[in-house]
Amino acid sequence: MGDRTPVIAGIGLSDHPIAPELDAMQHHVLAMQRALADSGIEKSEIDGYMSTGGGRGTESGVAMAEYLGIDHRWVDSTMTGGSSFEFYVQHATAAIREGYCDTVLITYGSDFLSQQGRSLGTSGFQQPGERVAGALQYEAPYGNVLVGAYAMAARRHMHEFGTTSEQLAEIAVAVRKHAQLNPNARYRDPLTIDDVVSSRMIADPLHMYDCCSITDGGGAVIVTTAERAEDLRTPPVYVLGAAGAQTHWNISQMGDFTTTAAATSGPEAFAQAGVRPEDIDTVQLYDSFTITVLLMLEDLGFCAKGDGGAFVEDGALALGGKLPLNTDGGGLSACHPGMRGIFLLIEASRQLRGEAGDAQVPDAELALACGSGGWLSCIGTVVLGKEHP
Amino acid sequence: MIEVLEQGGHGVPDLTDRPLPQVDNVSSTYWSGAAQGALLFQQCPACGHRQFYPRAMCTACAADTEWKQALGRGTVHTFTVIRQNMASPWDRLLPYVVAIVELEEGPRMMSNITHCDVDDVRVDMPVECYAVAVEDGLAIPFWRPVQSERTERGRSA
Ligand SMILES: [Zn+2]
Numbered sequence: 001m002g003d004r005t006p007v008i009a010g011i012g013l014s015d016h017p018i019a020p021e022l023d024a025m026q027h028h029v030l031a032m033q034r035a036l037a038d039s040g041i042e043k044s045e046i047d048g049y050m051s052t053g054g055g056r057g058t059e060s061g062v063a064m065a066e067y068l069g070i071d072h073r074w075v076d077s078t079m080t081g082g083s084s085f086e087f088y089v090q091h092a093t094a095a096i097r098e099g100y101c102d103t104v105l106i107t108y109g110s111d112f113l114s115q116q117g118r119s120l121g122t123s124g125f126q127q128p129g130e131r132v133a134g135a136l137q138y139e140a141p142y143g144n145v146l147v148g149a150y151a152m153a154a155r156r157h158m159h160e161f162g163t164t165s166e167q168l169a170e171i172a173v174a175v176r177k178h179a180q181l182n183p184n185a186r187y188r189d190p191l192t193i194d195d196v197v198s199s200r201m202i203a204d205p206l207h208m209y210d211c212c213s214i215t216d217g218g219g220a221v222i223v224t225t226a227e228r229a230e231d232l233r234t235p236p237v238y239v240l241g242a243a244g245a246q247t248h249w250n251i252s253q254m255g256d257f258t259t260t261a262a263a264t265s266g267p268e269a270f271a272q273a274g275v276r277p278e279d280i281d282t283v284q285l286y287d288s289f290t291i292t293v294l295l296m297l298e299d300l301g302f303c304a305k306g307d308g309g310a311f312v313e314d315g316a317l318a319l320g321g322k323l324p325l326n327t328d329g330g331g332l333s334a335c336h337p338g339m340r341g342i343f344l345l346i347e348a349s350r351q352l353r354g355e356a357g358d359a360q361v362p363d364a365e366l367a368l369a370c371g372s373g374g375w376l377s378c379i380g381t382v383v384l385g386k387e388h389p
Numbered sequence: 390m391i392e393v394l395e396q397g398g399h400g401v402p403d404l405t406d407r408p409l410p411q412v413d414n415v416s417s418t419y420w421s422g423a424a425q426g427a428l429l430f431q432q433c434p435a436c437g438h439r440q441f442y443p444r445a446m447c448t449a450c451a452a453d454t455e456w457k458q459a460l461g462r463g464t465v466h467t468f469t470v471i472r473q474n475m476a477s478p479w480d481r482l483l484p485y486v487v488a489i490v491e492l493e494e495g496p497r498m499m500s501n502i503t504h505c506d507v508d509d510v511r512v513d514m515p516v517e518c519y520a521v522a523v524e525d526g527l528a529i530p531f532w533r534p535v536q537s538e539r540t541e542r543g544r545s546a
Contacts, residue, residue, distance in 0.1 A: 122473040122474055122475060123474060123475045123476040126408035126476075127408070128406035128407075128408075128476070128477045128478055129405075129406050129407070129408065129409070130408045130409075131408070131409055131410065131411035132408045132409070132410060132411055133411040133413065134413075135442055137409075137410035137411060137412075137413075137416060138410070138416075138441075138442040138498065138499065139499045140407075140408035140409070140410070141404070141407050141408060141409055141410070141529050142487055142499055142500055142501050143407070143471060143474060143479045143482065143485060143487065143501070144469075144471070144487045144499065145471060145473075145474050145479075147469075147473075148469045148471055148487050151469035152467040152468060152469050152487070152488075152489060153467070155467045155468060155469060155512065156466070156467040156512065159467070159512040159513075200472075200473075201470075201472050202472060202473050203469045203470065203471050203472060203473070204469050204470040204472070205469075206469075251499075252442070252489060252497065252498060252499040253442075257466070257467050257489070
C-alpha cells in the first residue's frame, strides 16, 4: 500500500448567500462539480460518500448518493447537526487509512433562506397544540427556541466567570471585519462593539448581532490519500487530527453549561496531530452564536476555562491579531445555511493553500476547524496542516 | 406535594396552543404524578444516581430505576428571557422566561419561571414548583419564586 495519509484534495462552494434559483440538491451538485474541478479528480474515482442528505426525497445520505450517481463501497450519513462534517473527516480518515475506500466525497447543500426565511433561530420546532414525543416532551411545553439554548449557556458563563456582552461582541466584530473582505458574505457593513450590545435583545443575554446569519449555500470536500493527491493540480491539505465527542443532545441535558464536548474532541485531535493550541495559525470555529466561539476557545485550550472573555478582547480574533477567526466572515456575517460545518473545512483548506486572498493569514501552516451540532451537543475538531506529518 | 392549579388565573399560564407531551410508557408516571400534586424524578437503587428526564434505565449504570417524589423546591441554574418567537402561541406570550431549574434533590429540568417580572429572574434564585392541569393524567409543572421573592407586577409565561 502507498502513502495512505488522509488529505483534503478538493474543495468547492456552491453559490451564497442568496441563491433562490437553486434547490438543496442543486447546491450539492454545484459544490461537487466545483470540488471535482478544483482537485482534478474524476467523479468515477469517488468510492466513499458522506452526507446528511439533501431535501425533497433525498433526505438520507443514500438517497443523495443515488441522485449524485455515486456507487460507493463505503457510506456514512452520521447526523450530529452542524458538526456532521467534522465527524465525517474523523470517519473518512479512519476509512481511508484502513483501506475501506480511497476517495471520499462529502457534500452539503441548503436552500434555507430562500425556502424558509430567517425563522430557524426564533420559532418553535413544533406546531401549535402539537403532541410531542420522546425527550422533547419535557421541553416543548415551555417555548424554548434555538437562540434560547445558547443564551442559557451564555448566562451561566457570565454568572460563573463575569463574562460581559462587550466581550461576546468582540467575536461578532472580528468576524464582520473578515466578511468585509469576502464579496459573497451576507453582511458586510461595518460593525462595532457598541452596535452589537445596543442591538435588539433576542434571548437574554444574546443580542441580534450575537446570532448568525441565515443564508442559502452548499459545499463539498474530497478526502483521499496522500499518494493519490501527489500529482493533482492543487496542493494537498493534510488531516493531522480529527475527533468527535458528545455531552448531550437536548439542551436541558447539558450537564455543565460552560463546557462543551470540545474539551474532549479538542485535546484528542491535538494529540493525534502532535501539536498544541499555540501552534495553530488560524481557527475556523462554528459561530452559530458568539458564545459558541467563546466556549470552544476555552475548551480547545486556547485559554483557560473562564478566561475566554479576556482572551477575545482588543481584536485578538481579527486578522493581524493573535488568532484570526473565521476568515471568510463566518456564520455570523457570511454564510450559514442551517449547518455550517463544511464551510469551516473549506476555509481552513483555503488558508493552508494560500488561496484566501485579502483574508490570507501570512504563512498559515496549521489550521483548526471545530464544529458544533445540536445545542452545543456534538463537537467535532479537525486539525489540518500544510506539511506532510 | 405541589399545588395543582387551573389554567389562566392569577399569573398561572393558559396552555392553549402550547405543544404538549405525547405520554408514553415511561412518562405517564411523571405526568400523572404531576396531575396528582407529586413532582417525580428517578433514582437508581443500584448506584444512587438521580435523573431527569425519566428513562427506562439508569443513565449511570443501566439498572432499573425507582420513582422518588421531589419536595418541589429548587434554584434557577440558568435562564433566558425569550423576546422573539414568531410561532403561535409564543408570539402572544412575549417576553417569557425559559429556565433550567435545579431541584433540591439534584436533577435539573426545563421550565418557565412565572409570577414575577422577567427582569427580576436571577441565577441561583430560589423557586418552587406548581403544576397546571391539562386533562386526566396530565399536568405541566411550572416554577415561581418562593413567596418572599415574588413581585407584585408579575405576569404569566
Ligand atoms: Zn445506576
